[in-house]
Amino acid sequence: MNIDSNELTSFYNLTDEYENILQDKERINQLKLLKNGIRQIMGDEFWKEFSEKDLVSFFGKMLIHKTDIKAGNNSIGIAIYLEKSKFKHSCEPNSTIAFSGSKLILKANRLITQNESPTISICETNLSDLERKAYLKKFFYFDCHCSKCIGVEAQIQQEKIKKIKIDNWYVLISFKKLIMNSKLISI
Numbered sequence: 001m002n003i004d005s006n007e008l009t010s011f012y013n014l015t016d017e018y019e020n021i022l023q024d025k026e027r028i029n030q031l032k033l034l035k036n037g038i039r040q041i042m043g044d045e046f047w048k049e050f051s052e053k054d055l056v057s058f059f060g061k062m063l064i065h066k067t068d069i070k071a072g073n074n075s076i077g078i079a080i081y082l083e084k085s086k087f088k089h090s091c092e093p094n095s096t097i098a099f100s101g102s103k104l105i106l107k108a109n110r111l112i113t114q115n116e117s118p119t120i121s122i123c124e125t126n127l128s129d130l131e132r133k134a135y136l137k138k139f140f141y142f143d144c145h146c147s148k149c150i151g152v153e154a155q156i157q158q159e160k161i162k163k164i165k166i167d168n169w170y171v172l173i174s175f176k177k178l179i180m181n182s183k184l185i186s187i
């Protein structure tokens, strides 16, 4: 099988979240299971070509960049699409991926201006704000700052400010009552 050298370079340049994977016990256990499974099929000799660092890196690339190839709602395989990996994630994406066989197609969800880059979502967009954030952090190791998440963060900040204001009012009113009461007592 001939592998295009540009594609190979693109593959090696994919992010692998190496440090995060190493510290993630759940993922390391998955990798151990995977290695045992492959060892049974390919034999011990197969692993000698790869260092432990290579394996963690390949595993990380697979986890972060894998795509479920779908026929309707059914998953028919998993692949890494190097071109797709260039698209940034957004919880409010301007594009969606679809398939024609195993060929990946990018569909625009709305008009995309010249200054915009295509974005896709790597999580279910119908999850709640907190669920989305938790999912992206757990499986992709990042805090999302897309337009939707920034809006949510601003909303949380505003709620906090509102709460502080209300708390201050409450303290102020209580303080006023206290003074008035003490005046009443002193009278």
Ligand SMILES: [Zn+2]
Binding pocket: 090, 091, 092, 144, 145, 146, 147, 148, 149
């Ligand atoms: Zn987001």
